[in-house]
Amino acid sequence: MLLTARSAKLSSSEWRTEMRRKADYTWNLAELMARNSMHNSTDLAPHLVNRGIDLSPAQIWRLVTQRPERLSLPLLAALCDIFNCSPAELISVHSEDASTIRKAVNEVANLRSTPGKARPRRARVLRDDVE
Template identity: 30%
Template sequence: MEAKLKKRLTWRLRVMLAERNITTATELKRRLESYGYEITSSQLTRIIRERPERISTDLLDHLLAILRCEVTDLLRLDQIELDQADDNQPVVEKPEQPQKKRIRRVPDIEDGNGDITGPKVTPFPIPTRK
């Protein structure tokens, strides 16, 4: 069997921001607003911290204009050699945690009438007003 290569995109926005001396998300947000692009601070912080699953082409276009770079500067294609993987089996990056077996609790029915709503509760007597 041959060793497979797994291709993975690396999000390099933090590196590009550091190279351009943009130190805060607020500063990047101000620059985006000056170019006419509105984004919330929480969305922008999330995009800076980790690789987004989806990104609009409009935001990507504005980031490229602000950072004066190319798409290949923001996204790098890394090649990682895997141990001899079988062609028919999917490649799993990290092993899944075994799921705990769920135990279903069966209600105890002491009386034979089949009522499972809980114990019978009698209300306190309401004092009469004189």
């Protein structure tokens, strides 16, 4: 069911203000590796191969040193099996209230109050009159 301003019976000022939550996560693979005496990304490769996960050395290095945006469930299950942990120990999720977002409806934005978001003035190029 689509919620509209009329069906919710909100005033216009209540309708424009929304509270958002910002969710983020921490990738804890490097810490789990250190706890299990694996200090190089190459130490993880044989354990992954034993569980049917075939990744290149570059992919394993990125998996250890960077925060992945996408992760396959077989890889997650293999990592949990290697370190005898749950997905919650591998990925720490935390969220917080973001600032209240106010939508500008039929209003002209005041760009002077928000420095850095204003666009620069267009430059005018004038010719030098050479005599």
